[in-house]
Amino acid sequence: MNKIGLLILCALILGGCAIKGNYDKYADNPEFLTHPKDILVTKEDIVDRPYEVLADIKGTGSKATIFSADPTPEDVNRKLLDQASRLGADAIILVRYGSVGIGVMSWGELEGQGRAVKFIQ
Amino acid sequence: MQLSLFNRLFIGVLVLTGCATAPPELPQDYRSIGATKSLVESDFGSSDLEKNCGDIEQEKTELAEHRQEIEQELKKQRNSEQAAGFIAALVLPPALLFMDQNADVEDQIHAIQKRLDKVAQLHHFKQCSGTS
Numbered sequence: 001m002n003k004i005g006l007l008i009l010c011a012l013i014l015g016g017c018a019i020k021g022n023y024d025k026y027a028d029n030p031e032f033l034t035h036p037k038d039i040l041v042t043k044e045d046i047v048d049r050p051y052e053v054l055a056d057i058k059g060t061g062s063k064a065t066i067f068s069a070d071p072t073p074e075d076v077n078r079k080l081l082d083q084a085s086r087l088g089a090d091a092i093i094l095v096r097y098g099s100v101g102i103g104v105m106s107w108g109e110l111e112g113q114g115r116a117v118k119f120i121q
Numbered sequence: 122m123q124l125s126l127f128n129r130l131f132i133g134v135l136v137l138t139g140c141a142t143a144p145p146e147l148p149q150d151y152r153s154i155g156a157t158k159s160l161v162e163s164d165f166g167s168s169d170l171e172k173n174c175g176d177i178e179q180e181k182t183e184l185a186e187h188r189q190e191i192e193q194e195l196k197k198q199r200n201s202e203q204a205a206g207f208i209a210a211l212v213l214p215p216a217l218l219f220m221d222q223n224a225d226v227e228d229q230i231h232a233i234q235k236r237l238d239k240v241a242q243l244h245h246f247k248q249c250s251g252t253s
Binding site: 044045047050051052053056070094096097098099100101102103108109110111112113114115117120 | 140141142143144145147148150152153154155156195199227230234241245
């Protein structure tokens with residue numbers, strides 16, 4: 001084995017020893033205007049606070065292989081939150097889900113949608 | 122024509138899992154600051170207009186419970202049909218054609234969601250207090 005091959009092998013082996021840090025892709029990233037943990041997700045409408053609509057958003061949860069577990073509404077919520085975070089939303093309302101089945105790119109997909117809104121102070 | 126084991130499995134999985142269905146449509150925005158739609162009496166049927174806030178709340182609760190029951194049943198069915206489908210695909214592929222595809226149940230969920238949206242509109246139109 002040449003030196004480069006040996007180096008790559010070492011890097012791969014040592015890479016497995018990396019400690020998972022507290023990296024938060026949403027923190028201090030100007031691309032995300034609101035942190036997902038601050039965004040409310042609800043199947044209902046919000047009646048006690050005035051709001052403006054930012055956009056109707058869609059998200060799809062997928063399973064990686066045929067043997068993986070089916071995607072759940074929580075997987076879809078993560079995708080929706082990602083989008084809402086970029087829009088600077090305070091909440092995603094009227095969230096609803098389709099049913100799990102084969103999709104174009106996956107053995108199992110679950111699609112969901114909701115309305116990203118921002119509260120008016 | 123004799124199908125290989127892999128092909129049988131592939132067809133089986135395709136047939137039994139079916140295609141993913143889209144979520145129910147979002148209702149038109151009538152509540153936000155910039156809403157272009159405002160609710161008028163003609164948006165509702167006469168039987169709906171006769172309902173009071175208590176009736177509306179009760180219907181909303183019943184619909185939400187019914188939807189939850191159906192969703193749980195659908196999830197159970199999917200799990201059991203996946204197992205049955207693998208077996209059918211291996212042993213008797215034509216059996217796959219007779220498997221329930223849950224299309225009617227999914228239609229039912231969409232219909233419930235549509236009614237829930239209408240009930241929420243009615244709740245707002247009648248200026249009932251509480252969540253809608």
